[in-house]
Amino acid sequence: MDRIVSTIILLSVTIALAMVLSTYYTGFVNLFMSYEGISFDYAYASIKDGQAEIVVNFKNTGQGKLTVVALEINGVDLEPTGRSPFPLELPYGTNAKLRLHASPDTFMSSVTYEVAIRTASGRTYTKTVVMP
Amino acid sequence: MAVKDSSAEKVATISMLVLLLLFLAPLMLVRCQPDSTEKDIEIDCTWKGAPVSANLKWTETKENTAATTKTDSSGSKSSQSGTTTNAQAKTATNNTQQALIITGVAAGGALVGAGALMKKLEGSNPSGQETKQTTSTSATTPSSQTGTSSTSTRSGSDVLMQHPDELKSSTQSQSSTQTQQSKQSQPNVQDPPKGNGSTSSLPVIAPATAGQLWMQQQMNSQSSKQSEKSSTQVGTTQSTKQATSSTSTTSKNLGLMASSPSSAAQIANEMWPQKQKELEQLAKQRSDLAATFSTPSYSTGMSIVSSLTTATENTWARLQGFSSAISNGIDRVVEAVKPYTPYILMAACIALILITSGLAAPAEVAVGGVGLSQGAGLVGGGVTVGYGIYQLQYQIHNLGIMNYPKQPSFVSKHTQYIQQSTSEIKNEKGSGTYGVDPAKEQLDQADIRKDSVIETGGLAHQRAEKQAKEWLKKQGEKEINGPIWHEGSRSYYREQPDLTSENYLVECKTGRERSTDEIAHFWDQANEYPIIAEKEGRKLVIWLDEVPPKGNEDYWSIINWLRFKGAKVLAGPDGENVFGDG
DSSP states (O other), rough: OHHHHHHHHHHHHHHHHHHHHHHHHHHHHHHHHHHOOEEEEEEEEEETTTTTEEEEEEEEOOOOEEEEEEEEEEEEEEEEESSOOEEEEEEEEEEEEEEEEEETTTTTTOOOEEEEEEESSSSSEEEEEOOO | OOOOOHHHHHHHHHHHHIIIIIIIIIHHHHTTTTOOOEEEEEEEEEETTEEEEEEEEEEEEEHHHHHHOOOOOOOSSSSSOOOOHHHHHHHHHHEEEEEEEEHHHHHHHHHHHHHHHHHTTTOOTHHHHHHOOOOOOOOHOSSOHHHHHHHHHHHHHHHHHTTTTHHHSHHHHHHHHHHHHHHHHHOOOOOOOOOEEEEOOOSSSIIIIHHHHHHHHHHHHHOOOHHHHHHHHHHHHHHHSHHHHHHHHHHHHHHSSSSOOHHHHHHHHHHHHHHHHHHHHHHHHHHHHHHHHHHHHHHHHHHHHHHHHTTHHHHOOOOOOOHHHHHHHHHHHHHGGGGGGGHHHHHHHHHHHHHHHHTTTTSSEEEEEEEEEHHHHHHHHHHHHHHHHHHHHHHHTTTTTTSOOOOOOOOHHHHHHHHHHHHHHSSSSSSOOSSSSSHHHHHHHHHHHHHHHHHTTTTHHHHHHHHHHHHHTOOOOOOOOOOOOTTTOOOOTTOOOOOOOSEEEEEEEOOOSHHHHHHHHHHHHHHHHHHHHHHHTTTEEEEEEEEEOOOHHHHHHHHHHHHTTTTTEEETTBBTTTTTTO
């Protein structure tokens, strides 16, 4: 009976230590081996009430925070007029929705627009929509 | 109160601990996950000179809010709804600090309480029994002083002397008196004499401690000669209620009082009132000191005061009884609660975890990447596991994972003894594991080795061979050979009968084969040799040096089998056929 009890205790301690150590070393792996990723769920363009709209829904599928440093359309940056909100950090697993509003003269009909999200790692993730 | 099996109790405790660690803590962590907040950022920007309004919306948890969002204080058009301001971040930090403080205090308090309880339950109150003894003695024997009360009073002094710092503050005379008292084996003296050995109404313990010492000192200075005879008289006159044996012993020890009892009594009458006041003050100081220590010491101090203070005797007696009742009550509660200690401490741990996690749940920031609630849960789990290890350290100790030898339990010792006994019955004497006295084991092994040589081919076997040879000669056999090869022998041991003559095959045995190997060997021969004998046309004879004991059933089974197969089984020295023909 004593042995059983001791075994239970040791198993408990072992499990607890295993959990702590696995978290600790997994943290190391994530620190040095983490990757960045974005998956686009959907994107569309529409014109409502005299306003052209491009909607891009994406998700941070990487192992860490996604740091957005800039937005581009057809290779041209969107330049903030006031204080820049960038960089923006999106936590792991975050679902985000980007909406771009402009006049129909800016986002013209039947034109293909490539929306790009540039991150701090230097990568650019693009999604293409066609303005109706 | 039902007596529970300790092992089952520990199993239940450990099961609860495992449940707590593996299930409850994660559930608390889940419960303590911070709420998520929705972020919505409006960015006014230009694209190729044209105004474009960008809106980015996502959902994130609160703990990331302060670290990831920025405050817009420039008054520009860009704004973030739901952004944590500096004041809010500061508030969150304060909450974190408060939660940490509360958690630490709660954990510390629980640990201290648990430690104190464990210490109490482990019997850290050795003076409790002495206190009871003092109380009962002083309460029940107001005028019949025996050695018991003296002992109990000294134990009370010892309790006081366990605290030297406090005793330093007392007077020099007090400490010297107490030291002398503790060093000398003081017999018990009755109340200070009033007249010629008349009994007093004063309590009995006080003179036995300080008053007695003072009287002894006074009388020692007065008396130069001692007489055992007169001392016995003094002892008799001083206490009419004192037992004869006690009186004699007291008188012998107090031979100082022997020479002039009347003068001693006179001196005592003159000086006792003054000394009584001093002793009262001394007793009060002692009781005050004792009251600062513990309940048993307090009650002991009160018992001293009660014995010294005549005027307030009744009051002190009541207080003394009250303190004694408290002490006894505490002991009873401890005894009643003791079997449930693991459950109580486990409940305390659970309460600690719930309280700390509940307090930490509103925390909005992370500490070192780990939520404060998670930290509280981990601390609680650690405390729980640590307590479990503390409770079962003996079992872990016995598991052999620590750096000291495994301690055999009573059961294992007993089992080992049974195994050893069984082994000695089955095998040769001394073949079991001794494990206690290596020297004795070596001697026994050497002795058995010597006997085994004799029994397995030595003198006994040679004697049997010699007897068999003589018997063969008597049968008219002329050519008697030793072990020779016989065609068709399939013996596992590849052995042959010991003697082979023209008409006989003789296998010699000592008759004392008992071990499993020996019996198996004999069975192998018993199966093989009848075949060889039949094949060669010889008569098989089994020659025994002595008749095997009746209890050796295996041996007798072989003998019966051989007789069934037609062998002749003879026993030495003359070849008596005690078994009958086959």
